[in-house]
Amino acid sequence: MVTGAVFADLGNDVIGVDIDQNRVDTLNSGGCPIHEPRLPELLKHNLREGRLTFTTSIPEAVLKSEIIFVCVGTPPVEDGGTNLSQVEAAATGIARALNSYKIIVNKSTVPVGTGDFVREVIEKNGVASTDFDVVCNPEFLREGQAVRDTLQPDRIVIGSASEKAAKIVQLLYQALNAPCIITDTQSAELIKYASNAFLATKISFINAVANLCEKTQADIREVAKGVGADSRIGPAFLGAGLGYGGSCFPKDIDALLQASRKLGAEISILEAVRAENDNRVPRFVQRIIDRLGATSRLPLEGKTIGVLGLSFKPDTDDMREAKSIEICHALREAGAELRVYDPIATENARRIIGDEGIEYCQSPYVAAKGASGIVIVTEWRDFIQLNLNRLKTEMVEPIIFDGRNIYSPEQVTDAGFEYFSIGKTPAKP
Template sequence: MNICVIGTGYVGLVTGVVFSDLGNDVVCVDKLSAKIDGLNKGVMPIYEPGLEEMVARNVADGRLQFSTDLEAAVTKAEVVFIAVGTPPREDGSTDLSYVEDAAKGVARALNSYKVIVNKSTVPVGTGDFVRQVIMTNRRRAVDFDVVSNPEFLREGSAITDTLVPDRIVIGAPNRVVAMRLLELYAPLERPMIITDVASAEMIKYASNAFLATKISFANAVANICEEAGADVTQVVKGMGLDSRIGAAFLSAGLGYGGSCFPKDTRSLLHTAQTFGYDFPLLKATIETNEEQPRRFIRKIHDALGGDDLKGLTVGVLGLAFKPNTDDMREAKSLDVITDLLACGATVKAYDPIAIENTRSVFPHITYGANAYEVAAGADALVVVTEWNEFKTLNFERLASIMNRRLILDGRNIYDPETVRRNGFEYHSIGRVTLA
């Protein structure tokens, strides 16, 4: 099939390369010429395991192209995916201007029947909106259909998630249109669900809001555990083994960040409210998540002796919003570092991949080449992102190079007893503090 994917971010680029790998002819379009120039030279705009190799293979085989020419790409496509950003507005609603621009571009190029697929995460009703934009802006009276095919990939495992998704959701106006997409996804041999367009749009938001709620629930339980002398890691383990509950997304920590959960929960809340429903459960999920880094920052202050951190050096381990990505959107490191700097601390930070992206936000802090460089001379070491390489640090070595043996672990990656045995004061989330 001839496919055009509009937007070469995490979703568009990965979708495009996977469809080309399945034997389709794909043109990935972006309005940023620097991104397209880079891709044409083999330079990936994002870090994603396995992406570079898969792009190189499919470009070499002639099935994958990158272009800024939306009109040419749409003209020859049978299926057009819209995978542009849908950022949040101040009031929590979704900014659909990129989707609208993309839809206008499709409308202008419409030369034959095409299936237009909304892959971006968009509020319920956007399928109708896109249909209307295309109807209004098309130059020829050519027929088309709009389908919702929300994306569930996770950054850091985007290729695998796209090749082996738990399910493929296709929201189509009728079965004939749905079959076009079924055909495209058939080689993956994964479960597919066909719904109407509005239901598919809701599935995406309801799923993300539910996962976010699991995380906030674990964090709320952690906050009680701290007071009650229980250990949240044992509690969620005991809960997660119940097959009705499941262990995924049930870890206590600094809360969820990234480009999806924060904006999607706020967007669903906004949608609910526009329909007159206040959604108190989702409100609590969002509030709990916003409170979680504030509680952790208070712990840092308490451990370091107050709000004036002048003269103290804090090492920050992990900057990306989660491991295996360089994405800094709504990363908890931003809250933590902003506070430390405001209170006068000297910050040294390290992340295996996200340093370059962080440098644009915090150009004046010191970046280390590894965890030990950051720990050297520090008065506290703060774990913000649970990269695997932080889980096996040598505590004896840390003890010998730090100014003070203090670890604040925002992701519960260490065994409290082990850390304490090495002479550290250790604070984590939802577990008794060992000094």
């Protein structure tokens, strides 16, 4: 949707195809099926201008197009590998409709070698190798700022065995004036996985250092500031917290680990990255239990806890691999009643987390009613601006467990709260 809307905005004719009729109907009627800043306006504008349409018909789109982007899901399978069935189905559909030379661009995140797989699928369906080229053009956008990232990318990566095809795809991006890396297909495929794996490594590394800070008088924010000031390291992705979630990092790290193992060149450091990440929520919940719990089978029985933030990150309603799911389940298992709030993701969250022992609230202050602790799970801007005095008057025990370090300890303790943050010993008023 985002890529299509931006290409249309740059003046191209774009036809979006999805097998989901509801999604196509919503889009054709001017709606936007996900929460993503700036996307609804961009979709509506280009729909009105007639440059953007949506259909469920692959043949209709293929016949009219010169360049075909495959952006389907590539979910994980049990052993950490990648399920390529959506890619295979899309490639088959394209092959059956192909009427002249086309460029097929793989934008989905796929294991190294998938370009060759797509080529094989298309040829198996009777298309001559001279009638198409395959290009790998991985996507680096971040949910919550997807339109901005698409308009101002750090780089555009284009991998292909065909110089001609790579040049045509590069032309499509020309108006963005972004650095362009033209390379072979397999390097392009690996650039995407390696980038995500490196970012995840940074996150797990700083989280592991945060664990050490909690055992000392050091403060992870100060440590990260000092470390990030080194130009060889940089400050991004050094915010300690509850670990990475979402639809990309967990599956991409697993997929790279599994693929490297299969090929006999295991990137074993990723085992440690994953283990640290898997341990973030259990460790955080244990701190809550240690502070609030009784020594019984259900240590939080009789306690009410407010949970702020449900989506996997701010500015999205995406709940895939959101830390809130694991946290809510763990707190419920410990016997707590939950009052939860999210500015956007409530309905999606309810479908995944359920209703049992959980009250979905209309505001952070309502979520705080009768609570013995507030847990910050997602760093929505709204939470940084909370009126802490008002929040405190709603609560039974004024304690904040901040899983994203959105407050400074002084700010919270001055307002009369006990404050547990990541990578620092607890602070008292």
